[in-house]
Amino acid sequence: MRRNTESIYQQKVNHIIDYISANLYNPLKLDILARQIHVSQRQLLRIMNSYLDESIYTYIARQRVERSILYMQAKDINLSKIAEMVGYNNPQSFSKAFKKHFGISPRAYMNTFQDRLKGYVKNSDNLINTLExxxxxxxxxxxxxxxxxxxxxxxxxxxxxxxxxxxxxxxxxxxxxxxxxxxxxxxxxxxxxxxxxxxxxxxxxxxxxxxxxxxxxxxxxxxxxxxxxxxxxxxxxxxxxxxxxxxxxxxxxxxxxxxxxxxxxxxxxxxxxxxxxxxxxx
CATH class of the missing domain: 3.20.80.10 (Regulatory factor, effector binding domain)
Structure with missing residues (x-):
């Protein structure tokens, strides 16, 4: 690949990755993403597949459910709202996607997640006793x-x-x-x-x-x-x-x-x- 072409492709990759990150609450369809960088859907798949170690479909699905864990740590947001914030029409669809990726339900994951964090802190070599x-x-x-x-x-x-x-x-x-x-x-x-x-x-x-x-x-x-x-x-x-x-x-x-x-x-x-x-x- 020529250096100038590679530079252009890197800019397109940057744009798509940043667009996905900022728009997980939206339907991220291929035609929408392709229009963002002025390429065909086929070109989009080829460019992104050469950069990511996973398909763009898998990447978006993973980004959605992993982002949801950040939102679930905020106690004042219910599951329906979290589903909406990461691009799912209802909590059932979100829970199904979450379980497909992590193997357990969102609620079960958060219970084990908090326990894991407490274990990491307790077993730390340099325990921070107070947070200011x-x-x-x-x-x-x-x-x-x-x-x-x-x-x-x-x-x-x-x-x-x-x-x-x-x-x-x-x-x-x-x-x-x-x-x-x-x-x-x-x-x-x-x-x-x-x-x-x-x-x-x-x-x-x-x-x-x-x-x-x-x-x-x-x-x-x-x-x-x-x-x-x-x-x-x-x-x-x-x-x-x-x-x-x-x-x-x-x-x-x-x-x-x-x-x-x-x-x-x-x-x-x-x-x-x-x-x-x-x-x-x-």
Missing amino acids: CEICEEKEDLELIYIRIIGKYGEDKPYETAWNKLVCFLKNNQAISNETRYIGLSYDNPNVTQSEYCRFYACASVNKKITPTGEFGSIKLQKGKFAVYILKGNYSGLQELYNNISINFDHTLRHGITFEEYISYSDINKEKQITKVYIPIK
């Missing part, structure tokens, strides 16, 4: 340029390569300043999603218009209220922090994207690193 958070308000939307990694979270080489590519792209576009914020978007919960399918977006904020090319994409973080938790030390502690937050969360979630902001980084002493985790709340 501050409430903050992001006053403006945040425009981000990203590069996507698919695979096990936190693997050194893919992450180092991705961040280096991102910084290089921003420098070439003269888009790095003292106001640049470095952001991580972990779209999948590794307690739910198989590690080889986990999506991580290495991002940086930009304050001018940049047209992404090739493997780079753009996304907007919506302004709003967030519960902010702080991790001091190695990034390997992030999953433990997320597990603790999940079983001790006492705020009401709102629709939005959870994100990480990397405040300080040290290649020499990782214990000096500071990461903030922002969770959207009402």
Whole structure:
């Protein structure tokens, strides 16, 4: 495949993956998706099948039921509403799809899921006994340029390569300043999603218009209220922090994207690193 053609295809893949993620509540039919990137349905299947390790039908179905687990952790949303939020006409259709993927009903899954989280926290080598958070308000939307990694979270080489590519792209576009914020978007919960399918977006904020090319994409973080938790030390502690937050969360979630902001980084002493985790709340 020629380099220019590959770059165009990567942009189309980015668009489709981001469109699916933002529109799981809608009917995601092939003709609708194909129109998004101005190709035929046959071309769409060929492009996406070459990028995904599963068919686009399986990918969408998996995204729907895995996203539902996030919503089910919000105690104030009933099953009918959750079914609607992930694109099913009724709770029966949703429950059938959920059981097909996970092997048990949504209610049974959530019971075992919470028990698993408590077990992870209890058996942690570095148990966080207390969770402290501050409430903050992001006053403006945040425009981000990203590069996507698919695979096990936190693997050194893919992450180092991705961040280096991102910084290089921003420098070439003269888009790095003292106001640049470095952001991580972990779209999948590794307690739910198989590690080889986990999506991580290495991002940086930009304050001018940049047209992404090739493997780079753009996304907007919506302004709003967030519960902010702080991790001091190695990034390997992030999953433990997320597990603790999940079983001790006492705020009401709102629709939005959870994100990480990397405040300080040290290649020499990782214990000096500071990461903030922002969770959207009402």
